[in-house]
Amino acid sequence: xxxxxxxxxxxxxxxxxxxxxxxxxxxxxxxxxxxxxxxxxxxxxxxxxxxxxxxxxxxxxxxxxxxxxxxxxxxxxxxxxxxxxxxxxxxxxxxxxxxxxxxxxxxxxxxxxxxxxxxxxxxxxxxxxxxxxxxxxxxxxxxxxxxxxxxxxxxxxxxxxxxxxxxxxxxxxxxxxxxxxxxxxxxxxxxxxxxxxxxxxxxxxxxxxxxxxxxxxxxxxxxxxxxxxxxxxxxxxxxxxxxxxxxxxxxxxxxxxxxxxxxxxxxxxxxxxxxxxxxxxxxxxxxxxxxxxxxxxxxxxxxxxxxxxx
Amino acid sequence: xxxxxxxxxxxxxxxxxxxxxxxxxxxxxxxxxxxxxxxxxxxxxxxxxxxxxxxxxxxxxxxxxxxxxxxxxxxxxxxxxxxxxxxxxxxxxxxxxxxxxxxxxxxxxxxxxxxxxxxxxxxxxxxxxxxxxxxxxxxxxxxxxxxxxxxxxxxxxxxxxxxxxxxxxxxxxxxxxxxxxxxxxxxxxxxxxxxxxxxxxxxxxxxxxxxxxxxxxxxxxxxxxxxxxxxxxxxxxxxxxxxxxxxxxxxxxxxxxxxxxxxxxxxxxxxxxxxxxxxxxxxxxxxxxxxxxxxxxxxxxxxxxxxxxx
Numbered sequence: 291x292x293x294x295x296x297x298x299x300x301x302x303x304x305x306x307x308x309x310x311x312x313x314x315x316x317x318x319x320x321x322x323x324x325x326x327x328x329x330x331x332x333x334x335x336x337x338x339x340x341x342x343x344x345x346x347x348x349x350x351x352x353x354x355x356x357x358x359x360x361x362x363x364x365x366x367x368x369x370x371x372x373x374x375x376x377x378x379x380x381x382x383x384x385x386x387x388x389x390x391x392x393x394x395x396x397x398x399x400x401x402x403x404x405x406x407x408x409x410x411x412x413x414x415x416x417x418x419x420x421x422x423x424x425x426x427x428x429x430x431x432x433x434x435x436x437x438x439x440x441x442x443x444x445x446x447x448x449x450x451x452x453x454x455x456x457x458x459x460x461x462x463x464x465x466x467x468x469x470x471x472x473x474x475x476x477x478x479x480x481x482x483x484x485x486x487x488x489x490x491x492x493x494x495x496x497x498x499x500x501x502x503x504x505x506x507x508x509x510x511x512x513x514x515x516x517x518x519x520x521x522x523x524x525x526x527x528x529x530x531x532x533x534x535x536x537x538x539x540x541x542x543x544x545x546x547x548x549x550x551x552x553x554x555x556x557x558x559x560x561x562x563x564x565x566x567x568x569x570x571x572x573x574x575x576x577x578x579x580x581x582x583x584x585x586x587x588x589x590x591x592x593x594x595x596x597x598x599x600x
Numbered sequence: 601x602x603x604x605x606x607x608x609x610x611x612x613x614x615x616x617x618x619x620x621x622x623x624x625x626x627x628x629x630x631x632x633x634x635x636x637x638x639x640x641x642x643x644x645x646x647x648x649x650x651x652x653x654x655x656x657x658x659x660x661x662x663x664x665x666x667x668x669x670x671x672x673x674x675x676x677x678x679x680x681x682x683x684x685x686x687x688x689x690x691x692x693x694x695x696x697x698x699x700x701x702x703x704x705x706x707x708x709x710x711x712x713x714x715x716x717x718x719x720x721x722x723x724x725x726x727x728x729x730x731x732x733x734x735x736x737x738x739x740x741x742x743x744x745x746x747x748x749x750x751x752x753x754x755x756x757x758x759x760x761x762x763x764x765x766x767x768x769x770x771x772x773x774x775x776x777x778x779x780x781x782x783x784x785x786x787x788x789x790x791x792x793x794x795x796x797x798x799x800x801x802x803x804x805x806x807x808x809x810x811x812x813x814x815x816x817x818x819x820x821x822x823x824x825x826x827x828x829x830x831x832x833x834x835x836x837x838x839x840x841x842x843x844x845x846x847x848x849x850x851x852x853x854x855x856x857x858x859x860x861x862x863x864x865x866x867x868x869x870x871x872x873x874x875x876x877x878x879x880x881x882x883x884x885x886x887x888x889x890x891x892x893x894x895x896x897x898x899x900x901x902x903x904x905x906x907x908x909x910x
Contacts, residue, residue: 341705361705364689367681379674381689381703390702393691395651395671 299375302332302398303594304418305587307405308469309425310462311355312436314479315405317571318425321584322403324567326591332399334372336406338381339365344388353454355407355461362412369409369418372398385444401591410469420594421503423587424473428480431493471529474503474590477583482539492540492571495579497586498527499534506589508536511553519546520582536586538579547578551585558592609685612642612708613904614728615897617715618779619735620772621665622746624789625715627881628735631894632713634877636901642709644682646716648691649675654698663764665717665771672722679719679728682708695754711901720779730904731813733897734783738790741803781839784813784900787893792849802850802881805889807896808837809844816899818846821863829856830892846896848889857888861895868902 305322307315316335323331339361340354352359361381368378377397384391410416410424427435433455440446446454470476476498481487499505512522519542527533538547551564565588569581615632617625626645633641649671650664662669671691678688687707694701720726720734737745743765750756756764780786786808791797809815822832829852837843848857861874875898879891 343702361689363687364705367686367688371677376677377673378677379671379689379691379703392653392700393689393703395674 300400301373301375302400302402303420303591304369304373305401305403305591306409306416306419306422307403307425308407308410308423308466308473310432310466311407311458312439313425313427313432314435315425317580318423318477318584318587319403319405321568321570321580322401322587322591324570325565325584325588326401330399331401331403332396333403333405334380334396336360336365336369336404336409338383339368340381340383340390343383343390353458353461355458355465357408357411357465360408362408362415365408366412366414369404369415372396372402372404373418400595407466408469410472411465416472421475421587421590422473423475423477424470426467426470426476426478427493428478431480473498474500475586476500476527479579482541485541487541492575492577492579494540495536495538495583497536497538497583499536499586500527500531501533503590504593505534506554506557506586508534508550508554511550519543520550536582538582540577540579542578544578547582550582554582554585554589558589560592564588610710611683611685612710612712613730613901614679614683615711615713615901616719616726616729616732617713617735618717618720618733618776618783620742620776621717621768622749623735623737623742624745625735627890628733628787628894628897629713629715631878631880631890632711632897632901634880635875635894635898636711640709641711641713642706643713643715644690644706646670646675646679646714646719648693649678650691650693650700653693653700663768663771665768665775667718667721667775670718672718672725675718676722676724679714679725682706682712682714683728710905717776718779720782721775726782731785731897731900732783733785733787734780736777736780736786736788737803738788741790783808784810785896786810786837789889792851795851797851802885802887802889804850805846805848805893807846807848807893809846809896810837810841811843813900814903815844816864816867816896818844818860818864821860829853830860846892848892850887850889852888854888857892860892864892864895864899868899870902874898 307318309315319333323333337354341359341361342350347354347359368380371378375398377395379393380396381393382391410422416422436455437448437451440451441448478496479493480496482494508522512520519539520537522534522536524532525535555564564585568584569576569578571577571580617628619625629643633643647664651669651671652660657664657669678690681688685708687705689703690706691703692701720732726732746765747758747761750761751758788806789803790806792804818832822830829849830847832844832846834842835845865874874895878894879886879888881887881890
């Protein structure tokens with residue numbers, strides 16, 4: 291154990307998962323918490339730092355995507371405290387009722403996952419993290435996910451959700467998507483263009499593994515026999531910077547995926563094998579691309595804990 | 601203006617007012633906030649840092665006077681942040697309903713008054729303050745005040761309040777009264793023993809002005825013609841340490857009190873005269889001993905702001 295300490299308090303490893311509303315943050319987070327165990331891993335959602343409840347927001351000219359709708363300064367304070375191993379009294383926004391309720395005492399554990407709309411939106415926030423991830427599914431997929439979730443769990447009609455998405459678009463562009471450029475990993479879950487996979491085939495993952503942190507040495511692992519379902523290539527990102535891009539196809543068989551998982555896991559020199567909890571979308575639905583994405587994140591969390599990361 | 605700054609953020613002057621339940625903390629605080637103005641002075645009550653709501657406390661073997669019933673660690677964090685000029689998201693306990701509700705964003709102003717049961721209970725808390733006050737009315741007076749307030753404002757019956765006071769006594773002794781020894785000023789509002797003042801005469805104030813901070817030079821001011829209603833003497837405190845003790849009798853006339861107020865105010869080299877808002881108990885009831893106590897606290901707040909205090 292080489293975790294750094296401040297005044298004798300161990301510092302947790304901090305992972306940011308940013309992305310627009312319904313981009314898959316919670317699904318990604320839940321698998322990681324499940325794999326690490328709740329005794330070792332805490333997750334918080336920084337969308338709880340709303341300044342206004344749902345009724346108050348109706349009077350306002352901006353949506354929750356606007357930084358002014360959130361206590362970004364308090365978010366900065368709290369993430370700094372967590373990064374130093376200190377507890378916080380976190381505000382709680384009840385998505386079911388749209389109201390701000392009794393806050394919650396949160397103590398950091400060995401790993402802290404911070405997901406939400408704005409976790410990487412300021413320099414002070416970003417300074418709190420060991421690893422930063424941005425999720426960017428294609429917009430049409432994200433819109434489907436948002437309609438499904440907000441109607442099922444938050445009491446909205448599909449028309450309301452679609453109107454809301456339209457209203458939010460300028461602020462998505464101005465405040466959410468710009469966080470992408472600070473991410474160490476950008477993950478895009480999407481169908482493979484031009485393929486006619488059978489219904490129920492999981493989405494493929496396209497992972498931009500940027501050289502801001504040291505990634506597992508996949509170029510040795512991805513030998514010819516895997517290239518059908520997975521491949522790694524160097525490319526230029528949108529902004530022109532070089533990056534590795536790992537594709538894991540949704541039609542990859544569990545056996546193919548396991549080979550890659552095992553290779554990544556072995557680099558960690560950690561006992562056991564990859565945790566079973568990775569890749570769960572629902573209790574009955576598993577996705578190898580999701581499992582591999584989570585495994586790469588676990589890899590980074592363990593590297594950061596052992597001080598062999600950045 | 602000589603306020604010290606941290607990273608360009610001005611640091612407020614911090615005053616603690618500690619004391620048991622219904623010891624007069626809010627009355628003392630309100631006069632100070634009124635005198636300073638809400639644009640220059642914020643007050644918070646640290647009894648909001650309850651861990652449990654009223655229903656949950658019913659199951660517990662201790663009362664709100666027990667530190668374990670409060671998030672003392674979060675209180676420490678928040679007071680440190682305020683002392684550094686930073687905002688906090690303060691929890692809110694609703695005394696009317698006994699529940700923990702939506703937290704409140706608090707920004708420190710030039711002066712921050714922190715009142716409650718435990719503001720001076722740990723070393724880290726005490727380190728946040730420029731001036732610390734402890735209120736200790738005689739227990740029978742405090743019990744009367746508590747019955748009056750809790751029945752009028754918090755929905756209890758007198759029997760419930762008295763039973764509660766009895767239940768709380770061991771924890772008052774163990775956790776509240778020990779804070780007295782850290783106070784720069786101990787204030788005791790009480791009737792003068794042996795005098796038969798007419799009904800409606802305000803309580804007298806006995807102020808222990810300890811040499812932990814530099815008090816106004818009252819020994820020059822309290823000349824013979826004032827000695828009837830006010831006097832200053834050196835004495836040993838309960839614990840044997842020397843202290844000044846200022847008595848201001850409830851029967852002091854406004855004219856007598858004003859002479860002393862004016863003398864204290866002149867030491868401050870501040871424009872104008874003592875603020876009118878001092879000494880209000882209710883809109884129709886004024887107390888010269890309370891006004892003088894508040895004025896001495898104002899004196900210390902201004903001294904601390906100008907860096908001429910400790």
